[in-house]
Each structure stands twice: as C-alpha cells, then as structure tokens.
Amino acid sequence: MHIEEIRLHTVRLPLVAPFTTSFSTQTERNALLVEVRGTFRTADGVRDVLGWGECVSGSDPFYSSEYVDGSRHVIEHYLAPALLERQSHTEVTAETVSEILGHVVGHPMAKAALEIAILDAELHGRGESLARYLGATRTSVPSAVSVGIQDSIPELLDRVGGYLDEGYARIKIKIKPGWDIEPVRAIRERFGYRLPLQVDANAAFTLVDAPLLRRLDEFNLLLIEQPLGEADIRQHAKLAAEMSTPMCLDESIVSAESAADAISLGAAAVINIKAGRVGGYLEARKIHDLARALGVAVWCGGMLETGIGRAANIALAALPGFTLPGDISSSSRFYATDITEPFVASGGRMQVPTGPGIGAEPLPEVMREVTTDVRVL
Numbered sequence: 001m002h003i004e005e006i007r008l009h010t011v012r013l014p015l016v017a018p019f020t021t022s023f024s025t026q027t028e029r030n031a032l033l034v035e036v037r038g039t040f041r042t043a044d045g046v047r048d049v050l051g052w053g054e055c056v057s058g059s060d061p062f063y064s065s066e067y068v069d070g071s072r073h074v075i076e077h078y079l080a081p082a083l084l085e086r087q088s089h090t091e092v093t094a095e096t097v098s099e100i101l102g103h104v105v106g107h108p109m110a111k112a113a114l115e116i117a118i119l120d121a122e123l124h125g126r127g128e129s130l131a132r133y134l135g136a137t138r139t140s141v142p143s144a145v146s147v148g149i150q151d152s153i154p155e156l157l158d159r160v161g162g163y164l165d166e167g168y169a170r171i172k173i174k175i176k177p178g179w180d181i182e183p184v185r186a187i188r189e190r191f192g193y194r195l196p197l198q199v200d201a202n203a204a205f206t207l208v209d210a211p212l213l214r215r216l217d218e219f220n221l222l223l224i225e226q227p228l229g230e231a232d233i234r235q236h237a238k239l240a241a242e243m244s245t246p247m248c249l250d251e252s253i254v255s256a257e258s259a260a261d262a263i264s265l266g267a268a269a270v271i272n273i274k275a276g277r278v279g280g281y282l283e284a285r286k287i288h289d290l291a292r293a294l295g296v297a298v299w300c301g302g303m304l305e306t307g308i309g310r311a312a313n314i315a316l317a318a319l320p321g322f323t324l325p326g327d328i329s330s331s332s333r334f335y336a337t338d339i340t341e342p343f344v345a346s347g348g349r350m351q352v353p354t355g356p357g358i359g360a361e362p363l364p365e366v367m368r369e370v371t372t373d374v375r376v377l
C-alpha cells in the first residue's frame with residue numbers, strides 16, 4: 001500500500017472492575033490505536049484504504065518495558081518516519097514492516113501496531129479477512145477468562161462462579177507469593193478437579209519458591225504461566241523438570257528465536273502467544289508454526305485489548321496450533337462500552353470475524369467520548 005497519513009489515537013476506558021496482578025492494580029486502560037490511511041493498487045485500479053491496529057503497551061512499564069507514552073513517542077519520532085522514508089523509494093507492505101523497523105531496538109508492541117494497521121488496510125484493499133490471510137482453520141474459538149487477584153477467597157469464588165455462569169471455557173487466576181496455593185485449593189474444592197484451570201504469576205516467584213510451586217502439582221492445572229522472571233529461561237527449565245504441571249511462558253517469549261531457545265532448553269511446554277509482545281501477527285504466526293512443528297501447544301494471551309486488538313487476536317487464535325483456550329473474553333469482561341461493536345462469546349466460544357481485514361473498526365461516537373490525544377503524522 002501507499003501510506004498517506006498515520007494517526008495515533010490514545011483512548012481511556014474505565015474497567016468494569018479493578019484488575020489486580022502480581023505487578024499492578026488497573027482501574028482503567030489507556031490504549032494506543034494506530035490508524036493508517038492510504039491507497040492500495042488492485043487489478044481494477046487504485047482504492048483508498050484505511051487500517052487500524054492496537055498497541056498493547058500498558059499505561060506504565062510494569063508488565064514489560066513498553067508503556068503508552070513511550071510507544072506513542074517511538075512511533076512518532078522513529079517508527080513512522082522510517083516507514084515514510086522507505087516508501088519514498090520502495091513500496092511498504094505489511095510483510096516488510098518488521099525489516100524496515102529492525103534498526104530500532106525493542107518496542108515490539110509499537111512495531112506490531114503499525115504492522116497490523118498496514119495489514120488491515122491492505123486486506124481491506126484485497127477484500128480478504130485477517131483469519132483467511134493468516135491461515136485460520138476454524139470459524140470460532142474457545143473463549144476463556146483471566147481472573148485477577150481478589151481481596152478474599154469468597155470474592156474469588158463468587159467471581160469465578162460468575163464467569164462459569166457466563167460459559168467461559170477455562171479459568172485462569174493470577175497468583176503471587178501469599179496468594180497461590182489457597183485460592184487454587186478453594187477453586188478445586190468448590191468447582192471440582194475437572195474445571196479447566198490454570199495460574200499466571202507474571203514473574204512474581206523465584207527458584208527459592210520451587211517447593212511451594214511444586215505443591216500446585218496436586219491440583220491438576222492445565223499449566224503454570226511465567227512463574228519466574230522474564231530472563232529466567234534456565235531457571236524455568238530447572239523448575240519445569242521438578243514439576244508435573246506443564247510450564248508455560250508469556251513475558252519471556254519476545255520473538256520466534258526466544259521461543260526456539262525456551263523450547264529447546266525445556267523451559268516451555270506451552271507458549272502464551274501475544275502478537276504485541278513478539279513484534280507482530282506475522283512473528284506470532286512464526287512462533288505458532290515453530291511450536292506446532294515441535295509439538296508445543298500455544299494459546300492466545302490477552303492484554304486487556306479493545307475490540308481492535310481483540311478482533312485480530314481471535315483471527316490468530318483460529319490457527320490450528322492454538323489448541324488451548326485463549327484469554328479472549330467478551331468485551332464486557334473488561335469494558336462497559338468497547339470502542340468497537342462489542343465482542344460477545346456464547347457457549348464459551350467466540351466467532352471469528354469474517355469481514356475484510358481485522359473485521360472491526362472503532363465507533364466514531366464512542367471514540368469522541370474516550371479519546372484523550374490524537375496525533376496526525
């Protein structure tokens with residue numbers, strides 16, 4: 001495509017309830033949306049196209065080093081100029097974005113947002129859905145939910161019961177030192193041992209906690225997600241060798257190469273794939289392909305996305321290697337009003353968008369309400 005204008009929209013959405021992890025308590029989501037306008041050459045002429053992408057950086061650099069203001073700055077001052085400079089002599093396509101931006105170190109979430117916005121625009125030009133483009137083999141995917149740390153066990157059980165009543169296919173609860181064995185035990189005692197259940201520590205433990213973490217093996221969990229630090233690949237491999245619960249990595253997997261390293265070192269039996277964390281949906285598909293070839297299950301992680309990121313995640317989760325339910329819950333799990341038409345799971349499944357591109361776009365009347373900053377590049 002030929003990019004004519006890039007716009008950066010920052011939106012602020014209140015959460016329906018506080019979301020507490022081992023690293024933060026969120027009561028609102030500040031999200032950065034990339035809008036790309038331009039033209040796309042087709043067999044029957046040149047068409048105006050428009051694409052959207054969501055940058056999943058948090059408000060603060062507490063999940064990863066990226067954060068909204070930093071991502072907006074690096075897009076405005078480094079990434080967008082690099083794309084516009086390149087297109088002054090060579091066409092830019094979604095498949096070349098990663099290489100064009102490779103000289104900028106890091107910032108995978110910012111890079112991913114530009115790549116998917118350009119891909120969305122191109123796919124609108126081609127009239128092709130993201131799901132079909134990526135190689136999706138399913139028309140719906142299981143919808144599962146991530147449950148934050150609660151103030152008490154009874155409140156946790158109420159919230160889990162509510163999500164089960166909504167039909168979610170799997171429950172994931174956040175854990176941290178001091179909120180680990182007891183909440184898991186309480187859920188098993190209340191809802192039984194067959195409920196698909198997993199835990200996510202967001203890197204809150206160390207190998208010193210191995211004896212405690214090994215006690216999770218008695219609860220028939222699907223997996224334990226990122227118990228140790230992002231850089232602790234060897235340590236996760238050591239812990240994995242001492243546990244029967246499958247080891248899953250999230251924060252540690254920042255590219256296909258790091259996925260290959262983690263799998264070959266025995267640090268990951270399962271991978272939580274987040275396109276933003278790995279630099280884009282094309283890199284995410286590479287990790288899917290690599291994992292599948294090695295017999296490693298993958299599932300689609302969540303970053304409290306608006307409908308823009310959620311739509312793209314559903315398409316990704318429809319690829320054949322995504323054999324575990326992903327953190328792709330209904331819009332209403334986090335937001336009373338989404339910036340797109342709300343995504344609603346039914347019967348524990350989410351329909352894969354079939355429209356061209358990501359199959360979702362922001363609603364102007366909602367954007368007017370929630371937008372806090374717009375930059376035209």
Ligand SMILES: CC(=O)N[C@@H](Cc1ccc2ccccc2c1)C(=O)O
Pocket residue numbers: 019021026056057058059063146200202250301302303304327
């Ligand atoms: C659904 C889920 O648990 N997501 C992340 C954690 C997380 C939680 C809250 C966030 C808020 C702003 C930005 C990133 C965030 C990431 C995870 O899987 O580890």
Ligand SMILES: [Mg+2]
Pocket residue numbers: 200202225226250251272301
């Ligand atoms: Mg996680």
